[in-house]
Amino acid sequence: MLTRKDFAGRERPTWCKGCGNYGILTAVQMALAEHNIAPHEILIVTGIGCGSKLPHYMRVNGFHTLHGRPVAVATGVRLANHGLRVMVVHGDGDGYAEGLSHFVHAARRNINLVDLVQDNRIYGLTRGQYSPTSERGKRTPSSPEGSIDYPLNPLALAITAGATFVARGYAGDLKHLAWLIGEALEHPGYALVDVLQPCVIWNRGYAYEFYRPRVYKLEEESDYDPTDHKAAWERTFEWGNRIPIGIFYRDPTVPTYEEQVPALREGPPLVHRPVEGLRPDQVEALLSEYR
Amino acid sequence: MLTRKDFAGRERPTWCKGCGNYGILTAVQMALAEHNIAPHEILIVTGIGCGSKLPHYMRVNGFHTLHGRPVAVATGVRLANHGLRVMVVHGDGDGYAEGLSHFVHAARRNINLVDLVQDNRIYGLTRGQYSPTSERGKRTPSSPEGSIDYPLNPLALAITAGATFVARGYAGDLKHLAWLIGEALEHPGYALVDVLQPCVIWNRGYAYEFYRPRVYKLEEESDYDPTDHKAAWERTFEWGNRIPIGIFYRDPTVPTYEEQVPALREGPPLVHRPVEGLRPDQVEALLSEYR
Amino acid sequence: MSANDLTIRIGGEAGMGLESSGAGFSKALTRGGLYVFGLPDYYSRIRGGHNFFSVRVAPHPLYSHAEPVHVLLALDLETIRRHIGAVVPGGAVIYDAKEDLPDDLHRADVNFCPIPLTALAEEKGGRAVMRNTLAFAVAAGLIGFDPTYLESVVRDNFARKGQAVVDANLRVVEAGVDTGCAFQADFPYHMEAIPDAPRRLILNGNEAFALGALAGGCRFVAAYPMTPGTPVLHWFAAHAEQYGVVTKHAEDEIGAINMAIGAAYVGARALVPTSGGGFSLMVEALGLAGITETPVVIYNAQRPGPATGMPTRTEQGDLLFVIHASQGEFPRFVLAPGTVEESFRAGWRAFNLADRYQTPVIVLSDHYLAVAYRTVEPDALSFDEVTIDRGALLTPEDLDGLEGDYRRFRVTDSGISPRATPGHPKAVWTTTANEHDELGAINEEPENRIAQVDKRMRKLDGMAREVEGPIRYGPEEAELTLLCWGSTYGPAREAVDRLNAERLGWANLLHFHDLWPFPVEATRAALERTKRTIVVEGNATGQLESLLRTHLGYTADGSIRRYDGRAFTPEQIEQRIKRIEQTE
Amino acid sequence: MSANDLTIRIGGEAGMGLESSGAGFSKALTRGGLYVFGLPDYYSRIRGGHNFFSVRVAPHPLYSHAEPVHVLLALDLETIRRHIGAVVPGGAVIYDAKEDLPDDLHRADVNFCPIPLTALAEEKGGRAVMRNTLAFAVAAGLIGFDPTYLESVVRDNFARKGQAVVDANLRVVEAGVDTGCAFQADFPYHMEAIPDAPRRLILNGNEAFALGALAGGCRFVAAYPMTPGTPVLHWFAAHAEQYGVVTKHAEDEIGAINMAIGAAYVGARALVPTSGGGFSLMVEALGLAGITETPVVIYNAQRPGPATGMPTRTEQGDLLFVIHASQGEFPRFVLAPGTVEESFRAGWRAFNLADRYQTPVIVLSDHYLAVAYRTVEPDALSFDEVTIDRGALLTPEDLDGLEGDYRRFRVTDSGISPRATPGHPKAVWTTTANEHDELGAINEEPENRIAQVDKRMRKLDGMAREVEGPIRYGPEEAELTLLCWGSTYGPAREAVDRLNAERLGWANLLHFHDLWPFPVEATRAALERTKRTIVVEGNATGQLESLLRTHLGYTADGSIRRYDGRAFTPEQIEQRIKRIEQTE
Ligand SMILES: Cc1ncc(C[n+]2csc(CCOP(=O)(O)OP(=O)(O)O)c2C)c(N)n1
Ligand SMILES: Cc1ncc(C[n+]2csc(CCOP(=O)(O)OP(=O)(O)O)c2C)c(N)n1
Ligand code: SF4
Ligand code: SF4
Ligand SMILES: [Mg+2]
Ligand SMILES: [Mg+2]
Numbered sequence A, B: 001m002l003t004r005k006d007f008a009g010r011e012r013p014t015w016c017k018g019c020g021n022y023g024i025l026t027a028v029q030m031a032l033a034e035h036n037i038a039p040h041e042i043l044i045v046t047g048i049g050c051g052s053k054l055p056h057y058m059r060v061n062g063f064h065t066l067h068g069r070p071v072a073v074a075t076g077v078r079l080a081n082h083g084l085r086v087m088v089v090h091g092d093g094d095g096y097a098e099g100l101s102h103f104v105h106a107a108r109r110n111i112n113l114v115d116l117v118q119d120n121r122i123y124g125l126t127r128g129q130y131s132p133t134s135e136r137g138k139r140t141p142s143s144p145e146g147s148i149d150y151p152l153n154p155l156a157l158a159i160t161a162g163a164t165f166v167a168r169g170y171a172g173d174l175k176h177l178a179w180l181i182g183e184a185l186e187h188p189g190y191a192l193v194d195v196l197q198p199c200v201i202w203n204r205g206y207a208y209e210f211y212r213p214r215v216y217k218l219e220e221e222s223d224y225d226p227t228d229h230k231a232a233w234e235r236t237f238e239w240g241n242r243i244p245i246g247i248f249y250r251d252p253t254v255p256t257y258e259e260q261v262p263a264l265r266e267g268p269p270l271v272h273r274p275v276e277g278l279r280p281d282q283v284e285a286l287l288s289e290y291r
Numbered sequence C, D: 001m002s003a004n005d006l007t008i009r010i011g012g013e014a015g016m017g018l019e020s021s022g023a024g025f026s027k028a029l030t031r032g033g034l035y036v037f038g039l040p041d042y043y044s045r046i047r048g049g050h051n052f053f054s055v056r057v058a059p060h061p062l063y064s065h066a067e068p069v070h071v072l073l074a075l076d077l078e079t080i081r082r083h084i085g086a087v088v089p090g091g092a093v094i095y096d097a098k099e100d101l102p103d104d105l106h107r108a109d110v111n112f113c114p115i116p117l118t119a120l121a122e123e124k125g126g127r128a129v130m131r132n133t134l135a136f137a138v139a140a141g142l143i144g145f146d147p148t149y150l151e152s153v154v155r156d157n158f159a160r161k162g163q164a165v166v167d168a169n170l171r172v173v174e175a176g177v178d179t180g181c182a183f184q185a186d187f188p189y190h191m192e193a194i195p196d197a198p199r200r201l202i203l204n205g206n207e208a209f210a211l212g213a214l215a216g217g218c219r220f221v222a223a224y225p226m227t228p229g230t231p232v233l234h235w236f237a238a239h240a241e242q243y244g245v246v247t248k249h250a251e252d253e254i255g256a257i258n259m260a261i262g263a264a265y266v267g268a269r270a271l272v273p274t275s276g277g278g279f280s281l282m283v284e285a286l287g288l289a290g291i292t293e294t295p296v297v298i299y300n301a302q303r304p305g306p307a308t309g310m311p312t313r314t315e316q317g318d319l320l321f322v323i324h325a326s327q328g329e330f331p332r333f334v335l336a337p338g339t340v341e342e343s344f345r346a347g348w349r350a351f352n353l354a355d356r357y358q359t360p361v362i363v364l365s366d367h368y369l370a371v372a373y374r375t376v377e378p379d380a381l382s383f384d385e386v387t388i389d390r391g392a393l394l395t396p397e398d399l400d401g402l403e404g405d406y407r408r409f410r411v412t413d414s415g416i417s418p419r420a421t422p423g424h425p426k427a428v429w430t431t432t433a434n435e436h437d438e439l440g441a442i443n444e445e446p447e448n449r450i451a452q453v454d455k456r457m458r459k460l461d462g463m464a465r466e467v468e469g470p471i472r473y474g475p476e477e478a479e480l481t482l483l484c485w486g487s488t489y490g491p492a493r494e495a496v497d498r499l500n501a502e503r504l505g506w507a508n509l510l511h512f513h514d515l516w517p518f519p520v521e522a523t524r525a526a527l528e529r530t531k532r533t534i535v536v537e538g539n540a541t542g543q544l545e546s547l548l549r550t551h552l553g554y555t556a557d558g559s560i561r562r563y564d565g566r567a568f569t570p571e572q573i574e575q576r577i578k579r580i581e582q583t584e
Helices: A020-034 A051-057 A070-080 A092-098 A100-109 A154-161 A174-186 A229-235 A280-288 B020-034 B051-057 B070-080 B092-098 B100-109 B154-161 B174-186 B229-235 B280-288 C018-031 C077-086 C117-125 C128-143 C148-161 C163-184 C205-215 C230-243 C253-265 C276-281 C283-292 C319-324 C340-357 C367-371 C396-400 C446-466 C486-502 C520-528 C543-552 C570-583 D018-031 D077-086 D117-125 D128-143 D147-161 D163-184 D205-215 D230-243 D253-265 D276-281 D283-292 D319-324 D340-357 D367-371 D396-400 D446-466 D486-502 D520-528 D543-552 D570-583
Strands: A042-046 A061-064 A085-091 A114-119 A165-170 A191-196 A215-217 A243-250 B042-046 B061-064 B085-091 B114-119 B165-170 B191-196 B215-217 B243-250 C006-014 C035-041 C048-058 C069-074 C087-096 C111-115 C201-203 C220-223 C246-249 C270-274 C297-302 C333-335 C361-366 C373-376 C430-432 C471-473 C480-485 C507-512 C514-516 C532-537 C558-561 D006-014 D035-041 D048-058 D069-074 D087-096 D111-115 D201-203 D220-223 D246-249 D270-274 D296-302 D333-335 D360-366 D373-376 D430-432 D471-473 D480-485 D507-512 D514-516 D532-537 D558-561
Touching: A020 A051, A020 A085, A020 A114, A020 A174, A020 A191, A042 A051, A042 A070, A051 A061, A051 A085, A051 C430, A061 A070, A070 A085, A070 A100, A070 C220, A070 C246, A070 C253, A085 A092, A092 A100, A092 A114, A092 A154, A100 A114, A100 A154, A100 B100, A100 C253, A114 A174, A154 A165, A154 A191, A154 A229, A154 A243, A154 B154, A165 A174, A174 A191, A174 A243, A229 A243, A229 B229, A280 C205, B020 B051, B020 B085, B020 B114, B020 B174, B020 B191, B042 B051, B042 B070, B051 B061, B051 B085, B051 D430, B061 B070, B070 B085, B070 B100, B070 D220, B070 D246, B070 D253, B085 B092, B092 B100, B092 B114, B092 B154, B100 B114, B100 B154, B100 D253, B114 B174, B154 B165, B154 B191, B154 B229, B154 B243, B165 B174, B174 B191, B174 B243, B229 B243, B280 D205, C006 C018, C006 C077, C006 C128, C018 C035, C018 C048, C018 C128, C018 C148, C018 C201, C018 C373, C035 C367, C048 C077, C069 C077, C069 C128, C077 C087, C087 C117, C087 C128, C111 C128, C111 C163, C117 C128, C117 C163, C128 C148, C128 C163, C148 C163, C201 C205, C205 C230, C205 C297, C205 C340, C205 C361, C205 C367, C220 C230, C220 C253, C230 C246, C230 C270, C246 C253, C253 C270, C253 C276, C253 C283, C270 C276, C276 C283, C276 C297, C276 C319, C276 D283, C283 D276, C297 C340, C297 C367, C319 C333, C319 C361, C319 C514, C319 C543, C319 D319, C333 C340, C340 C361, C340 C373, C340 C446, C361 C367, C361 C486, C367 C486, C471 C486, C480 C486, C480 C543, C480 C570, C486 C507, C486 C532, C486 C570, C507 C520, C520 C543, C532 C543, C532 C570, C543 D543, C558 C570, D006 D018, D006 D077, D006 D128, D018 D035, D018 D048, D018 D128, D018 D147, D018 D201, D018 D373, D035 D367, D048 D077, D069 D077, D069 D128, D077 D087, D087 D117, D087 D128, D111 D128, D111 D163, D117 D128, D117 D163, D128 D147, D128 D163, D147 D163, D201 D205, D205 D230, D205 D296, D205 D340, D205 D360, D205 D367, D220 D230, D220 D253, D230 D246, D230 D270, D246 D253, D253 D270, D253 D276, D253 D283, D253 D296, D270 D276, D276 D283, D276 D296, D276 D319, D283 D360, D296 D340, D296 D367, D319 D333, D319 D360, D319 D514, D319 D543, D333 D340, D340 D360, D340 D373, D340 D446, D360 D367, D360 D486, D367 D486, D471 D486, D480 D486, D480 D543, D480 D570, D486 D507, D486 D532, D486 D570, D507 D520, D520 D543, D532 D543, D532 D570, D558 D570
Parallel strands: A042 A061, A042 A085, A061 C430, A085 A114, A114 A191, A165 A191, A215 A243, B042 B061, B042 B085, B061 D430, B085 B114, B114 B191, B165 B191, B215 B243, C006 C069, C069 C087, C087 C111, C220 C246, C220 C270, C270 C297, C297 C361, C333 C361, C480 C507, C480 C532, C532 C558, D006 D069, D069 D087, D087 D111, D220 D246, D220 D270, D270 D296, D296 D360, D333 D360, D480 D507, D480 D532, D532 D558
Antiparallel strands: A165 A243, B165 B243, C006 C048, C035 C048, C035 C373, C201 C373, C333 C514, C471 C507, D006 D048, D035 D048, D035 D373, D201 D373, D333 D514, D471 D507
16 A cells, blocks of 8 residues: 655755645645555646646656646647556646646546646746636736736636536645545546645735635535536536535546547557557558559 | 628639638628628738638738637737727637637637637638537548547637627528627627538538528527526537527626726727827836836 | 650649549559659639649659640630640640630640540549549540559549449540540650559658658657648548557647657657648747657648748748747757658658657658659668667666666766656656756756756767768769759759750759758768859748858858749759859 | 945845845945946745845946855855855855854855844844845945935835835844944945935846837737746836736737737737747747738747746847747847847837838847846936837828728838728728738739748848947957857956956957847958957857858857856856967
8 A cells, every 4th residue: 555655755845835735745645645556657747837846846757848738748648658647737827828728628538637726826936927717806916907807717617618527626625635636536537626726925815714714515515416517517606705625527427538549449558569660561551552 | 871892802702612601701791781880990800711711802901810819819909909890700720729728718808809700610721620619420531530529619618718798600591690790799898609600511511401400599589598697508508400599698798808908998099099209207207216 | 756754734623633633643654654743733722713733754753843734634724824835835735625715825836625524524424523534534545645554543542432433433534545545646745654664652742751650650640730731640540540540630739749749758659740830839849848858750841931821832941940949959850851752761760860869850841742742663662771769768677677766867978868758666757847957856056957958969969970961963073063952852853964964964963851950071071072052942041051151151152042832843943053154 | 445346145045035125225225326236046936945136236337247245145054055155255244143153154264244133123123024124234334335325225115015114124224234334344345335426227127128118119018927028017017007008918928929919910019028938939920920011029038948947047048049930931130138228229129120120029138137137327228219110100191192902012122011000991901821912812823922022021121221230349459359149248248348457458349239130241340350259158059159150151269158047257258268268
C-alpha cells in the first residue's frame, strides 16, 4: 500500500503561506495513495500559473507545459499512452481563458483524464488580474474601475459540453477533496474537478472565511441525483450563502475517446508497440497504390 | 427606405449551386433592408471558410479576416466604434473549433454584435472534414472510420456562457431567417444566430430534404417562453424528427459590454473623437506621477 | 513524328473531377512506361471557376511542368480562352461539339476537334461527368497511346464501385480512344507506350512524405486542416487503422501541436502537418519542444502569404520565418525536400534527427511539391535505406539499472541528455517549460541558465555534421551555377538541361535541401567551384540569398524570384537567365 | 569622504514590498537632486524566495546598474549570504539585530550594523512590514542624505491611506534616519542631496513607453497579462477613464491582437503589449495586419526563452524572430529603444509609422529596460516633439468628394493607398486576408498578385528613409567601437566611459534603436569610421551580428554575449573587453 509519504517531493513549495494550493497538493497525494497509483504510473500535466508548479513539489511524473495548453498536451499523452494515468492541474486563467477551447473540446470528446482547476478566481502568478471566474465589479490592476465581464460558470459549461464527470472541490476540505479527486481518477472519461482555491494575496474576499461557512456537500443532500443532467446544470448556478461542492454530474457509461480510436481498439498502448520499419508486404501494399 | 437591391454586390458568389449560403446571403440583405441599415452603417466581419466570403457578394462593408478570429476582431471594432453595427458571419469550423474561445467569451461579455454561424456541420472550403457539430460516426477524410467526437451543442453552450440572444435559423426558410437576423440586429447585446446551412457537396445527409420536414418554429409553440433560461437550454437538445428553429432565449435587459466601458460611458464612439496630443495640463498631471 | 515531350491539359470548372481524372490518366501513362509530371491548378473554391490539370509526358524522366501545351482538353470555352495561347502550332484543342466556338478563340495553326463530349459520355457511360475520362481517352487516341493502360487504371480505380461502373467507364474510354484515333493522322505529336518498362510509381510530395514518415515510425498525427498540408492528415487517417497510427483532427493548430508534443513526450513519433498559417499558431509550442527537448516533426507545406494569402497556390516564403520562429533561442532542423524522392527521405530522416537531437524538426514543403504528381523509378522511394534511430532514448532495461536520480537534462558534451519516458519507477521527474536544472526543477540561477543554454546549443555541433550540403546537378564546373532550394529544384534542373543543350556544359545548379542549421562548410566548398551564380527562389525577398550572406558573407551574382503564386517553369528560368545575360 | 557613485541594495523575500519601497527611495533621492538607477531583481513567485532591489545613486546621470554595493540592507540572512561578496571594503551591512550573524557571513572589512529593524518598525510604525522603509531611512542617515525628501515621498505615497498611516511612516523614517546618522561617522561613503536641482523624473521603460503611446494618440489597448509587458496594460487601465482609453484584458493573446486589429481597422490607434510568448501567439494575426495593411503596434518586452523560460529575467533573444515572424512576406518596422527617453519616443513614433505605412510596428523592449527606474532630466520626455501623423487616412470630407469606387488597395508609387475607415456611404468595400485586387476583392491572378506584392513591398523604400541609423556615443573616432542595440546601450555606454577614463578617447559605441528595416546606409557610413568593433548583446547566438552580416556583409571583430537572464553591467563589459585584448 502506498502512503502520502511516497509522494513527498524534494522541493519546498514556493506558494504563499496560506495558499489553497497546499491543500490541493495534499489532497492529490492522499488520493493517489488511497487509490494506489504510484508516482510513476501517472503523469501530471500542468499549465503556467502559481498552482501549475504543483508537480515540482511532490514525487510524481510531471510535465509543466505552457499557459493554457496542458489539456491539449494531456490529450496527446493519453492517445499515445493510454496505459498512463493523466491528470491535468492548472489555474482558472489557464483553463478558462487561454485554454478554454481545449477544455470544452476535451470534455466533449470524453478524453480519459482528470482536469483539476485551481479556481482562485484570479490570476495569481501575474499579480492579481481578474480571471474569467472573477465576479463582476472586481477591481484589479486590469480592471481598476471594476470588471464588467460576466463571470463564466465552468461547471455548467462542462456539463453542456458533454463532460461525463463534473465536480467542485474546496481546498479547505482535504478529505472531501481527496475523495473527489479519487472518484475523478476512477472515472472512465473526462472528469472536471474545479477547486475553490483561496488565493490569500490577490483575492482576499474569497478566502477560507468566505468559503467555510458557505460550502455544503451535494452528497449530503438526500434528494440530489448526480445522474440528472438538467438538474446538475441548474445546480451549478447556485452561488451565494450556500455553495455546493461535490459531484454535480456523473455518467460512467459513455465510452472514452481512447477506447474508440481505431488504432487503439486492440493491443497495448501506442508507445509500447515496437517502432519498426515497415514489413516488405506492407511496403508492397503501400507502393501498389502508386503504380 | 432601403430595398434588397441596395445591397446587391458586384461579384457573383463562388458557392456551389444549391449551397445554403445563397439563402443566408439573401436573408442578410432582406434583414438589413427591412431594418433600414444601410451598407455603410454596418461592418460584416467574417472568418475563413466558404460562407465567410459572404461580404464579397453584396454591397456592404466587410472585413474578411482569419480563420477562427472574426469574433475577436469584431469585439475590437465594437469597442473602438460602437456607432457601427457589427455582424460576424462564419462557419461552424471557424466559430466552434478554431474560434470557440472567442465565441464563449464574447457571449459572456455581451458584446453587442450579431454572430451568425453558417452551420453546415462540415468543413466546406477545406473539402469536407468533420466539424464540431458533425454527428458521431460521420465518415469524412479526417474521420474515415467515422467520427468518435461527440458533437457540440452551440446553442446550449451560448446559453450557458451567458449569451443574451440565442437563436437558430434555417437557410431554407428565408423569411423566417431574415426575421431572426433582424431581431438579432435589434437585440442590444451578443446575439447568436446558428443557421442550419445545407452543404450540398460534403454533407449531403443534411440537405434541404433532411431539414424541411423536420424544422418547426418555436414562435409557433404557444407554450414556449424564450425568457426561461433553463427551458431554453433544455430545448436546444431537441434534435431528431423535430428540430426547433427560432429564438430559444432572449434577455434584452442585460447591459452591453460597450455601455459599461469607463471610457465609453459618455461621448461619441472612440474613433469619432479627435486624435490629438495631450494638453499641457494633462502632461503636467502625468509627469507629476514621476517626480 | 513522335514527340518526346508533350503536355496534355484539361480545363474546366471546380467540381468536374479534373484532378482525379488527371491523376488517373497520369497513372495510365506511367503504367505505359512513360514518365509524367502532373500538376493541378485550382482556385480556393469548391465548384465553378476555372481549374485545370496539366499532364506532361515523356519517355524520359521529368522534373517539372512545362509551358507549351500540345493537347488542350476544353470542357468549356473558358478553357480555350485562357489556354489557347499556350498551345503549340500543330497542337490540338478537343472541345465539346455542342459549343459554338467564337471566332476570337480560333487559331489557324491549331487543330480544333469538336467532339460531342457530353453526349458521348452520356451515351456510353450514362453520366455527363464521365466527360473528362472521355476527353483523356480522346487524347490517348490522338497521341497514339495504347488504351489498355487506361483500361487497367479504370478497372483499379472503379473496382470498389462495382462492375457496372467499371464497364461504363470502359465503354467511355473505348469511345474516346476511337474518336481520338480518328484525328491521329492529322496530329503531329505522338507518344507511344513503352511496353515492358519497369513498374514505376507516380505520386506527389505529400504522399511521398507521408510514406517516408510512416516508414520512419511515425505513429501519431495531429492536425487541423489547412491546404496544402491537409492531404497528409487524410493520408494518415486513411492508413491509420491498418498501420496502427493514431490520427487526431484537433480543434485548432495549437491543440494539434500540443497534442503532438504530449504524444512525443511519452515516446511516440509524432507529426503535425500544416501550412504557414497553421505553423504561425504553433510557434509558441515550438519553443516548448525546444526547451523541454521534445522531439516533434512539423510539416509545413507552404502557400503564398501573408495570412490567408492564396490557399491553393505555391510560394517559398516561410524559410526565414520557420528558422527563427518562437521567442528565445534553441536548436532546430529545417529540411526542405525538392522532389518526391527527397520528400520520402525527409519523412523518415526528420524523425531520426528529432530523436537524436531531442529537438523539433521542420520539414518545409510547398504547394507545388506537395500536389504535383511525378513518375519516379520503382525503387525511388528507398525503403531499404530507411533507418529508425531513436537516439539516446532509454529503454526500461536501461532504467532498471539507473543509480540515483534520473537527470533528464544532464549536462553532457554533446548537449544530448539520455531521455526517459514516464512510466518507469526509477525515472520519476518533472519537465518544465521554465528554465530548469539537470533534474528538471525550475531554476533561475545564472550559472544554471548558462549551463543549460550551452548544453542545448552544443547540440548544434552534432547537428552541423548531420546537415547535408547542396546537391550539384550538371557538370562539375560550369560558367553559371543556379542556386535553389526546395521544389525549385525541378524546374531549375530542367532549365540547366535546356541551357546546356544550347551550350554544352555551360550551366549547373546547387540544390539546398537541408537549410538549418545552415550547411556552412559544405556550401562554402561547393561555392568555391562556381564561377557566376544566380539564386532562383519562389519568394519576393530572396530568403536563401539572405542565408548565404549571413552564413558565408556570400553575395550571388544575380537572382530570379517568382512570387505570383505559381511555380517556376524551366522555360521561364531559362528566359530570365538569358535576359540577365543580355543586359550585362 | 563623499563618494560619487553608491549602490544601496535591499534584499529579502518576495512579498516584503522591496520594489515599492525601493522605488520610493529612488524617488526621494531624485527629489534630492541626485540621479538614480533602480533595479528590481525577483523570482517568478509571489512570496518567499530571495528578491532584491538595487538603488544606484550619483550626482551625475546614470545609465545602468553597477556591481559594487556600498550599503546592503539585509532583511534576512540570506541577503547577506548572497550579496556580502559584492559589498565594497568599508561598506555597510544593515541587518536586523534579532538575527544571529553566523561567522561565515562575516567580513572584517565591512561595517556590520545590527539594528532592531523589526522591533523598531513595530514600535514606531506599528507594523513589521515598515522594516524596509526603516532600512532605507537608515541608509539615508548613513550616507548623509537629507531626510526631508524621504518624508515628502512618504507623504505623497501614503496620502490616499490617511494621515495616521502617513504619520506612522514618518515616525519610522525619523527613527531610521537617526539610527543611520549614528553610524555615519564610521562610514566612508556619503551622498548628500543637491538642493534646488531641477525637478527631474524617475520612471522605467514601461512607463515611458506608455506615456509616449498615450501622447501619440493611442486610445485602444488590448492585452493578456505577461511579464514584463503587463505593467503597460495596467498603466493604461489606470489611466483609461481619465484619458479616454479603451483597455481590454482579453481571453488570450490571439484575442488581444485581433481585437486591436479590429479597433485599428475602424480607425483607432491600437496597441498590444506583451512578452515573447504572447507575441508567438500573435504571429498569425501579424500577417493579417500585413496583408490588410492595418496599422497596429505590438510592444514586446522580451524575457529569456524559449517558452516560459525565466519570466522575471531579461534577454534580447527575440530580434530575428520578430523580424521574420508570420508566413509570407510583408513590410514591418521593428524599433528597439535603449533608454527611458527612447521608450517614450518609440511610444508615439510607432503609431505615426504604423499609420504612415499602414503596416504593423513592433516595439522591442526587454525586462531590464521595462522595469529599471532611471532618473532623467525634467524635459527628457519630449512631449513637445510629439507629432500625430495619421498618414494617408481619408477624412469624411475627403470621402465626400470621392468619384467612383473606393479603391482601398490602389496601386501607387509609394505603395501606400489612401485609407478609409468604414462608415462613409461613398466608401463601402470589403477587405480580405486573401490576396486581393485594388478594390479588396479576392483575386488569385498572377498579375494582380505581383502588383499587390510589389505595392506592399514598395513601402520599404519610404520605410528605409524613416529608420534611423545607430547613435554614436563617445568620441567620433576611437580604437574600439562597441555595437549594441536596445537596453544594452546603458551598460555599454558606461563601459565606454570607464574605458575612456583609463585611455582617453579609446572607445566609443554605436547604438541601434531602429532594427527593421535595417538602416543599411546609415550603418555602413557609421561603420566606415570605426577601427575595431565588438558586438555586445544579450543573447546567445548574436542576432545583431547576424543582421550586420546579412545586410552589410560586415563581420565584427569580436562579440560579447550575455544570456544568463541578467543584464550586462558596465564592469562586466569592460572586463570582457580587456580579456579579449589580452588574448589577442
Ligand atoms: C502565453 C502566455 N501568456 C501569458 C502568460 C503569463 N501568465 C503566467 S501565469 C498566468 C495566469 C495565472 O493565472 P491562473 O492561470 O489562474 O493561475 P494561478 O496563478 O492563479 O494559479 C499568466 C497570464 C504566459 N506564461 N504565457
Ligand atoms: C489558421 C488556419 N487554419 C486552417 C485554415 C484552413 N481552413 C480554411 S476554411 C477552414 C474550415 C472551413 O469550415 P467552416 O469554418 O465550417 O466553414 P465552411 O467552409 O464550412 O463555410 C479551414 C480549416 C485556415 N485558413 N487558417
Ligand atoms: S499568489 Fe495566491 S495563488 Fe499564488 S501562491 Fe500566493 S496565495 Fe497561492
Ligand atoms: S462546399 Fe458546401 S458550403 Fe461550400 S459552397 Fe459548396 S455547398 Fe456551400
Ligand atoms: Mg488563478
Ligand atoms: Mg462549415
